[in-house]
Amino acid sequence: MTRHTITTRQEGRGQGRSAAVAGVMLGLAFGTGLYVQAGGGLTVGEIPATAPVTHGPMRGGSPVYPEQDIPLRFNHGQHLGLGLACARCHTKIGESDKVADFNFPTGAVCDSCHGPQHPRPATEPARCGQCHTRLSEGRVTATLRAPKANLQFSHKNHLAAGANCQSCHGDMSKVRMATVLQLPSEASCLTCHDGRKASSRCATCHPADTNGKLATRSFSDRVMPALVPRGKSSWGAAHDLAFVEDHRGIAKANPSLCAQCHNETFCTDCHAGAVRPMRIHAADYMTTHALDARANTQDCQSCHRMQTDCLACHQRLGMGDGPDAKFGVGSSLRFHPIGWEGPPDSPQSHAFAAQRNIATCASCHTEDSCLACHATTSAAMPGLNVSPHGPGFAASMRCSALAARNHRVCLKCHEPGDPRNECL
Amino acid sequence: MRLRHDFGSYVRPGDDRAARLVNAIDGRQIDVMFAYLEGENLGNRVDFKLGRQFEFSGLDWYAFDGGWARVRIPAHLALEAFGGLQVDGTAVFGLPTFELDGTQGTAADRAFSPMFGAGVSLWGLKWIDARVAYRRTFSPASVNRKLVDDDGSLGLPSGVDQEVVSASFAGNFAGGRVSPYGALRMNLGTGRLDDVTAGLQLAFTQQHLLRALYIRTLPIFDLDSIFNVFALTPFEDARLVFEARPMPRISLQARGQMRFFRSETTAALGTSPVKSLQLGAGGGASAAYRGRRFSGRLDGYGLGGEGGTRAGGSLDTRTMVWWDRLALDARIYGVYYRDEVTEARRGYSVALQLGFNAQLWRGIHLAVLGEEMFTTFYSQAFRLFGALTADWSFRVRR
Numbered sequence: 001m002t003r004h005t006i007t008t009r010q011e012g013r014g015q016g017r018s019a020a021v022a023g024v025m026l027g028l029a030f031g032t033g034l035y036v037q038a039g040g041g042l043t044v045g046e047i048p049a050t051a052p053v054t055h056g057p058m059r060g061g062s063p064v065y066p067e068q069d070i071p072l073r074f075n076h077g078q079h080l081g082l083g084l085a086c087a088r089c090h091t092k093i094g095e096s097d098k099v100a101d102f103n104f105p106t107g108a109v110c111d112s113c114h115g116p117q118h119p120r121p122a123t124e125p126a127r128c129g130q131c132h133t134r135l136s137e138g139r140v141t142a143t144l145r146a147p148k149a150n151l152q153f154s155h156k157n158h159l160a161a162g163a164n165c166q167s168c169h170g171d172m173s174k175v176r177m178a179t180v181l182q183l184p185s186e187a188s189c190l191t192c193h194d195g196r197k198a199s200s201r202c203a204t205c206h207p208a209d210t211n212g213k214l215a216t217r218s219f220s221d222r223v224m225p226a227l228v229p230r231g232k233s234s235w236g237a238a239h240d241l242a243f244v245e246d247h248r249g250i251a252k253a254n255p256s257l258c259a260q261c262h263n264e265t266f267c268t269d270c271h272a273g274a275v276r277p278m279r280i281h282a283a284d285y286m287t288t289h290a291l292d293a294r295a296n297t298q299d300c301q302s303c304h305r306m307q308t309d310c311l312a313c314h315q316r317l318g319m320g321d322g323p324d325a326k327f328g329v330g331s332s333l334r335f336h337p338i339g340w341e342g343p344p345d346s347p348q349s350h351a352f353a354a355q356r357n358i359a360t361c362a363s364c365h366t367e368d369s370c371l372a373c374h375a376t377t378s379a380a381m382p383g384l385n386v387s388p389h390g391p392g393f394a395a396s397m398r399c400s401a402l403a404a405r406n407h408r409v410c411l412k413c414h415e416p417g418d419p420r421n422e423c424l
Numbered sequence: 425m426r427l428r429h430d431f432g433s434y435v436r437p438g439d440d441r442a443a444r445l446v447n448a449i450d451g452r453q454i455d456v457m458f459a460y461l462e463g464e465n466l467g468n469r470v471d472f473k474l475g476r477q478f479e480f481s482g483l484d485w486y487a488f489d490g491g492w493a494r495v496r497i498p499a500h501l502a503l504e505a506f507g508g509l510q511v512d513g514t515a516v517f518g519l520p521t522f523e524l525d526g527t528q529g530t531a532a533d534r535a536f537s538p539m540f541g542a543g544v545s546l547w548g549l550k551w552i553d554a555r556v557a558y559r560r561t562f563s564p565a566s567v568n569r570k571l572v573d574d575d576g577s578l579g580l581p582s583g584v585d586q587e588v589v590s591a592s593f594a595g596n597f598a599g600g601r602v603s604p605y606g607a608l609r610m611n612l613g614t615g616r617l618d619d620v621t622a623g624l625q626l627a628f629t630q631q632h633l634l635r636a637l638y639i640r641t642l643p644i645f646d647l648d649s650i651f652n653v654f655a656l657t658p659f660e661d662a663r664l665v666f667e668a669r670p671m672p673r674i675s676l677q678a679r680g681q682m683r684f685f686r687s688e689t690t691a692a693l694g695t696s697p698v699k700s701l702q703l704g705a706g707g708g709a710s711a712a713y714r715g716r717r718f719s720g721r722l723d724g725y726g727l728g729g730e731g732g733t734r735a736g737g738s739l740d741t742r743t744m745v746w747w748d749r750l751a752l753d754a755r756i757y758g759v760y761y762r763d764e765v766t767e768a769r770r771g772y773s774v775a776l777q778l779g780f781n782a783q784l785w786r787g788i789h790l791a792v793l794g795e796e797m798f799t800t801f802y803s804q805a806f807r808l809f810g811a812l813t814a815d816w817s818f819r820v821r822r
Contacts, residue, residue, distance in 0.1 A: 232600030254594035295731025398615030
């Protein structure tokens with residue numbers, strides 16, 4: 001039995017164990033999720049991060065106040081003009097402590113002034129059209145639809161803290177039918193929720209998922225408008241059409257802002273996950289990626305490791321200077337143009353490419369390629385003693401900073417005892 | 425956790441150095457990407473994480489096994505400390521994305537790399553967020569005595585793999601209309617400012633937005649790598665984006681981009697570049713419509729200069745059906761390209777994509793996407809992609 005066969009069998013057993021472990025762990029994850037899912041909604045699923053989802057279909061309304069349909073005619077100003085207090089109609093408002101409470105006046109409350117209609121005695125004529133707008137043959141065909149706001153809110157607590165109706169809803173004396181326009185805006189909330197009078201934490205009002213992040217969508221409703229930074233409340237993170245390309249700036253500058261809504265999974269969906277191949281690298285990217293790499297259009301290193309991902313594939317294709325190199329010096333398939341490297345009086349084009357974008361070099365070459373010429377002649381891997389350091393490197397702060405922290409790198413080009421190791 | 429396997433030719437055994445690299449990547453099919461215990465706002469002061477975690481910030485985007493803690497103190501300040509083992513080639517389940525780069529095949533690649541860091545940040549201010557942080561990753565000889573170095577000696581000399589300081593800030597001024605932000609990182613090992621990002625967002629109204637972004641980077645490698653020595657001139661990128669929403673469901677955007685590549689006369693041979701400054705420029709425009717069940721997005725772009733020329737566009741659509749649980753995706757994408765280095769790489773590529781994204785249950789999604797492609801070099805090519813995602817989270821107490 002050859003060593004190769006033994007190794008192959010061992011690898012096979014190793015892969016089998018890995019698959020078994022993977023299966024058990026996946027089963028546990030699914031099982032636990034299903035168990036908790038069935039047990040009372042402790043968990044909330046997150047939609048995989050994709051660009052189409054970010055800018056996908058959406059229904060009307062806002063992420064905070066879903067679209068309402070109120071097929072009624074009503075005049076707040078008229079009612080207030082009669083001296084009626086708000087609580088006369090909104091009877092349960094003083095005890096309402098959650099946003100899911102239905103605080104619209106019921107028909108029975110209206111009946112106290114408008115006569116019995118809910119239910120209507122047989123002797124009483126129907127006057128549905130006095131308030132309801134959608135009727136057919138004297139019957140109401142549409143009822144009020146007002147989904148709960150996606151907020152955490154207690155009327156009771158706000159009234160107890162001294163607020164009144166006008167504080168949040170404004171002057172209703174000139175308003176006919178109240179719509180979402182009469183619901184408080186974030187700006188008006190922040191006049192009190194300033195971090196001193198009341199908490200300014202986002203999760204004070206906006207619902208949070210079970211993982212502690214802000215719920216950017218209403219559960220898994222994919223056409224509910226998402227709570228995304230926009231305009232004046234975006235802190236520089238407006239999720240516009242170019243945000244996928246530009247998000248690195250604000251992500252580095254204010255990562256805690258991102259972390260309020262996104263967890264690690266959201267990042268890895270694209271950066272280390274399965275979403276990117278078809279979306280970011282559409283069509284024949286295998287052919288065109290070289291252009292992007294040289295132009296630095298997309299930062300390859302944000303997802304790919306040069307010395308593994310890129311190098312492995314390139315060397316298998318015969319690039320670089322490995323044992324299977326097919327595109328090197330002397331080959332009819334030579335990859336780099338004439339003058340790329342050579343004796344001292346040659347154009348040395350490779351030097352400038354390396355200066356400005358060494359990542360493209362590292363995607364095909366290992367350090368050995370550089371050492372062949374750049375190492376000093378007496379080093380462990382002798383080269384041609386051509387210094388790649390920029391002007392004034394010796395005796396510079398940059399040289400001493402590197403030498404003091406990591407002498408191993410110096411020894412790759414300079415043998416022990418070489419004064420250049422000490423920046424001399 | 426991520427399960428991973430590539431059934432394509434990429435994992436086919438080879439007989440060269442590349443094969444070893446391929447096996448190094450795909451021999452590990454189970455990645456624990458992050459797994460940590462987190463506490464928030466304990467005693468209204470303390471946050472912590474314990475376990476495998478990753479941080480994205482002005483410092484870097486990296487993973488480590490260890491602990492992180494933040495204590496909020498008066499005067500809107502918070503103190504951070506973190507430490508552990510950096511996730512790199514030594515970790516069984518290491519994620520290649522976060523591994524240090526540039527030292528493939530050396531003993532240092534297999535070394536244990538403890539790391540520690542600290543930071544000071546602002547908290548609780550409505551108009552500014554800022555942070556200064558420091559991190560040091562090193563491979564001490566004392567914990568790497570069993571490694572056989574390249575020269576055959578036992579044990580690895582101590583060395584610092586990374587030592588960086590970062591500063592970042594984000595502001596929110598004029599009622600949110602003006603939002604400047606920036607981050608910079610000083611690499612103490614190379615003595616270079618190797619990452620600078622500065623942006624300014626002006627939200628004139630809720631419908632009109634202008635963003636300017638400047639990026640300056642030097643490729644970063646492990647300090648064990650000589651590649652750091654070659655990276656002399658930073659790459660710079662300046663971008664400008666304007667977006668308007670004339671109607672709630674319609675967005676229009678125009679953007680421009682300028683990239684700067686500089687070259688210096690070489691110190692040793694005194695060779696001068698043909699051009700000391702080379703430019704890349706480009707721009708694009710986008711329009712998007714978002715309806716109740718249908719959305720579409722049209723993009724067009726062009727890029728030229730350094731690297732070559734690319735011009736193309738795409739049309740994306742998503743249609744929701746089956747009570748919004750099933751999304752039907754369609755996309756057509758086309759690009760014309762012309763490589764400035766080799767004339768052989770000139771042509772076009774057109775791709776048609778069709779797929780769906782189904783919500784099977786809360787937190788469980790199945791995405792399938794097929795692509796048919798026509799290019800200068802392929803009369804036809806097809807690929808199919810599928811992803812099953814399960815995402816649940818648990819919390820002891822709200």
